[in-house]
């Protein structure tokens with residue numbers, strides 16, 4: 345099932361809210377990163393910059409057929425053969441990726457879902473030991489131009505608690521101005 349309040353404004357507006365390449369580098373993605381799983385790729389805002397940074401494949405998972413076909417079409421046009429768009433409900437069916445197969449898992453603007461423990465457990469399962477989980481989310485601030493309602497919007501402390509309960513360690517926290525925070529954890 346689609347997670348609550350997971351709609352986005354038009355792509356042009358959505359993409360004014362971030363500097364995706366800078367965010368990915370800040371959150372530890374590099375040319376040494378091999379395979380990546382992205383939970384909820386949306387328009388591919390972070391998928392395309394990630395594909396250009398890493399040396400392996402990015403598995404870009406989303407439940408929306410139009411978004412998956414849009415990301416696939418754009419990847420073909422740009423000859424980015426290392427983007428693998430995956431149409432899948434990751435809450436109902438998991439990622440479908442093997443245990444301990446990924447170097448990095450992206451949880452971007454997604455942890456306002458009902459049951460974050462389920463997604464963090466799946467992220468833990470597919471990450472290699474020493475792999476990174478990167479989280480970004482909207483600041484818990486009513487003046488942000490978008491974002492889920494404050495009642496369900498996670499604070500950095502919530503993400504820290506959930507990730508530590510899922511056995512992640514080594515948290516590092518970042519201020520991703522103007523509207524977001526980021527946290528990385530290690531498996």
Ligand SMILES: C[S@@+](CC[C@H](N)C(=O)[O-])C[C@H]1O[C@@H](n2cnc3c(N)ncnc32)[C@H](O)[C@@H]1O
Nearest residue numbers: 345346347384386389406407433434435452453
């Ligand atoms: C708020 S958007 C964030 C998109 C992207 N991570 C970004 O930050 O630009 C959330 C995305 O998650 C997808 N999504 C929601 N529930 C899902 C589910 N159960 N399985 C797979 N994708 C899901 C939505 O279709 C949407 O594209």
